[in-house]
Amino acid sequence: MSLRKLGFLTIGLFDEADPRRGHESTLEIIQLGEQLGFDSAWVRHRHLQFGISSPVAFLAAATQRTSRIQLGTAVIPLGWENPLRLAEDLATVDVLSGGRLNPGVSVGPPMHYDDVKDALYPDTKDVEDFSYRRVRRLLDAIGGEQVSTFSGAEGIEEFSPRVQPHSPGLLGRMWYGGGSARSAQWAGENGMNFLTSNVVAATDASTDFDEIQLDLIRTYRKHSPEGRVSHGFVVIPTDSATADQRARYEEYAAKRATRFGTPFGPRRLLFARDIVGTSDEIAEQLHANAAFREVEEVAFALPFTFEHEDYVQILTDMATKLGPALGWPAG
Template structure:
């Protein structure tokens, strides 16, 4: 086992009456992650919740607070997005960040589309393509190829030029990830050259065992890889060490894990969703569980998926304990650990 890349994913949620305070705390967590030597920091995208709905805007701010750490989105739901406009935003953020952006994506109809209705759709959603082709169009836009015939030009006060997405962020199209939880999604990502984000849930298509299903996804992805350069897989696990937590926080962490344990015992719902157990306990207990995890030896990148609803101090304690007490046992070391 040799974890080369250590990351964390924050939900970025906040009290509905204090959004500015919550967003500022999330930015401070990114700054802390960089100081602790984490390789990348990721943020969820959540719509209609008290959480980060605009990861591009948030990461643009984070790019100005940090200088080294990778900045990731996990994941942008393309059903809510326009591939043209999103390409402009992503390229702008990547350039502001000096090429540090990693873009996690998912396809499919927007979960809240029916509720939003005309607030989201300009026409009949039955005629909108919500398939993987939406992601393919986004990547094509990021490539910076000119639009229209060879003799198509646009005029502006800045001069005459061929029309294309502006700005162009070199290499961003090779830093796209797909949030996969099924054999089909793993296969599509590999065949189209997107890296694969694995998490703590997937679909039990051929098995009731979470780890067996996830191993199948890894094997399918590697077998089908058709991208440029090395295929990357990043594994997410909920990891909450308690070593330096106070008694109140320990009780809260334990209650969090207990409330989610039952869902790990059998496939859930019509889609047969399988959940991995949350790893909450001492560093020794968590290391023991991770060393038994059959997926971890298959990847080089590990992502802590932080729980919802904690304070900045709690998140800081989790990141610190993981860096100091857990990550070294998995083979990871930071280039420059800060005190």
């Protein structure tokens, strides 16, 4: 397949002493992405870290600084969320954006749950449901299902039995971020689009990252032939980079390379290798990747710890060099 949609993903890193500067920098990067013709901009979700902790609120600001680019979350961990309240927030931001929001979500207990559960769920910490049913609750609320048995007038106030505002197209732009065959199947069966990234779960049969990712995509398509699939990992084009930038990029990738090839942690996670090089070199590697050849959309992840000027250079090369090398029809 040829590349039809080009997107990028950022963590929105900030300095604890000056958080506004980091958030403003990320908003400027998204504005630049729109100017360069990117189809989508995605933000990561980081709780109790120095990255975007409230992507829905952040994207509300981004809707007012952009007019065309699609805005996504990759991903909101639903273990931290009340699905009904999140549905209200998502629908509100989608309305503000003119129908450009692409929420990506995932399930499972919050990271370091034992350390945060007393603050997060002091009265229900032992009975919270972190399964796919939490996603189903969110989808039903976004889709307009009844969430209250009361509706109608009460004095001068009018009440609705479903989430308001209701944004009819939002349900079709919901994504599930998954790294296992079970998640790929569930997303397909439940009408969600599928986000696959630079992290997958090793299987009993394989620890080959590319082989597992290809299987995830095909598993999803088996259950949702018309659903959208987006592929994402870290690529760093160096076409217009300075010598100093190239050296820092290569050092960054080399440090992260130590985690590749071996399953990590109790979930046996595998990580893709970052790709640093000219756009032609990156395109050659991607065209040789069977999983990449299966998709028409990408959301390339920006490295976590680079400077604003680095992101400007990387995005500019992605849009003007790498995208065209991958067959992307810019604009």
